[in-house]
Each structure stands twice: as C-alpha cells, then as structure tokens.
Amino acid sequence: MSTTITTGAELERLKRADTVPEVHELIRSRWSPRAFSSREVPPQVLKTILEAARWAASSYNEQPWRFLVATKSDPAAFSKFLDLLVPANQSWVKNAPVLIIMAAKKTFSHNGSQNRFGFHDAGQALAHLALQATAMGLHTHAMAGFDHQRARTELGIPDDFDVAAAVALGYVGSPDDLTEHQRQMELSKRTRKPLNEIVFGASWNAPLPL
C-alpha cells in the first residue's frame, strides 16, 4: 500500500500519530519529513514560527535559545549552512527552503552561574517552533548530524553558547524525490515506546496506575 503514497497530503495521513483522539491535533500531526518541497517560506510565516519559539518556558526565564537562519533566497548563506551537515543529511536537506542552526546559552545572564537547563530549554523552544510550523502547514526536521565545531567557527557562535540542533523547515514534498532508503523511512509509520516504559510511579520502574 505504501508504494502508492506519492503526495504530501497522503504522507500527512500516514504520519499522523497513532494515539488517542484527545491528543491535540498539532501534536498528532507534527513529524519530521525528509521530503521537502522547494516552495519558499514567506518571511511573515518564518517570523511567526520563530515568534512561537520565543514564548517557550525556560529556567529563570533566561531564554537561552538563539536561532541562526539561512534561507534559499540567500544562496551563499544556505550553502554555508548546508555544507556543515553530514552528507546523509545534505542529500535531502538541500531541497528544503530554510535551514536553522540553534545555540543555547550555558550561563545565566543575571549572575553568570552555570545554567544546567540551557540545552534543555533550547529543546522546549524547538518544540514550540515545530508545533507552530505544523499549525501553519509546514514541517521541521531537527538534526544532530552536523559539524558542531565548524558551525561554531564559521557562524561565530560564542564560547558561552552550546551549539544545539540544526533544523530544516519547509513544506512537505514528494517521497519520490528521495533515495530508496530515505523513501522507505519516509513511508513508515511513526513509532514510540509504550507509555509504561517511559512513565513510572514514585520510584524507578514502579508502575503508575493510570
């Protein structure tokens, strides 16, 4: 059956989370495509997606997240970012219209002490960004697979910031534009561990009666 799936809309149906209907539609519908369309992201849409990330929660409201953004409308900038990725990621990210590299501040601005949750809270901001993208008909695919040290150097990320995730952003495209291996991954259902493997009661591995 999966071999007949060739459009973005068909993919969206396949990728909807297999969960209870009470899980919010945004959360059900978020997934991480490899098949991106070349369709440009209007600046106002990009701005709103970043604005949603701005409203994430953070320890002491530090807002440790930073977003470096390259769009295809600036080919030199996009090439600079794309070149940082591992080849396996480059092969599909090259079709996406926007590429973001995130950074997370390591210290608190109010007193200079270490912020243990800088990286963690960048993750919260990324989730906001991904869900707002979903709300506007786009998708994101976050990646760890890039040269963090070279990103730091070439993008000028200061020592006081960790290099966090790289994120492809855009509209879903056709899986037929992928390699066969990527296409197989794209056409598989999303899977997660059962809830009782990640949720415990008041001590590790104790069941929570739900």
Added chain:
Amino acid sequence: MSTTITTGAELERLKRADTVPEVHELIRSRWSPRAFSSREVPPQVLKTILEAARWAASSYNEQPWRFLVATKSDPAAFSKFLDLLVPANQSWVKNAPVLIIMAAKKTFSHNGSQNRFGFHDAGQALAHLALQATAMGLHTHAMAGFDHQRARTELGIPDDFDVAAAVALGYVGSPDDLTEHQRQMELSKRTRKPLNEIVFGASWNAPLPL
C-alpha cells in the same frame, strides 16, 4: 488594576502572550502558574498529557525522556517528591495535585554511545506535555530548584540517566493563596526578549531581514 485579579480565568487573560494573532492559541496560552487549585487531575487526563509527551521528536528516535509521577491521591509519594524541592518552591507546589520528576537517558540504546541531545530532547517532551496540559485546561510549572542528587537516590534514577526537570501540574488557582512576593510575580505580564535579540541571519548578531 492587577490587585483586582483573583480568579483563575482573570489570570489566564492577563497571562496570554502579548504577540501576533497567528501564534497558535495553545502556545499563547501556556504559562507557568504558582497558584494551583487543589482540584484533582483525573487519571485519564493525566494519561493523555503524558501520551502527548510520548510523541515528541528525539535524536535517532531515542525517546530519552522518563517521567516519575506522584499524585496527591498517594500522599506518601507526593510528600517524598515535595520534600526534594527547595523551600521556596515547596511553599506553592504543595497546593498542586500532581508532581513529576523527569529523567533523560545519557546514551543511545542502539549502540551505547553518548547522546548529546538527551537533555535537550527531554525539553522537547516537556514542551509537548505543557502544551497538551494547556489544551485540556491545565497548566504546568517546571522547576530546576530541587535536590537532584537526592532525587536520584530516593527515586532510584540510574546512573545512565540525567535528572531533568521537576514539574508541577494542575488547574490554576487563586493568587490570593500565595505569599505577597509570589502574588506579585503571578500578577505580572509575561515578558520575552525582542525577536531580534534571539534570531540572527547566517552569522552571529547579523540581522535576519524579516
């Protein structure tokens, strides 16, 4: 004006993010109260909120997040968790009906190598949890302020996991139940850095034309 705000519904209006209307209602409406009502969270609601966290994105789909959960329906478990918090947090968390302590796996299960994004992806799961709670009329307040080492020992969190955030979960209560200092914070508008301080172009501090 703020002194007239005494109900949860009034607080919700005050706390709505001051942003463009295109930012999704869930993201606008999520905030971190200190004033929790004692109203219990039905098990099915709690389960759905955790289910939403389950569907977050993670590096290699590792799903590094774990949730240890204590509810007021088990007073011994709730006391055990509450006792881990710093006193300033205990003073308001004691009113909340659910207290969660998260952990994040440090390594990849597929090959045992270090997962640089374990803590980060626990942040993504926390954002899902918080937004699903918002969708169901509840709120969360995540905290770094607790004894991580004692949490590890008393809850039996294995060495291969980082202790991540503690999270109070429940329905919003009245700010009049807070101390005066807490009440002032509760009655203040939410603030964030301007977008141009957190979003750059293709190099650090370069403006992104949006």
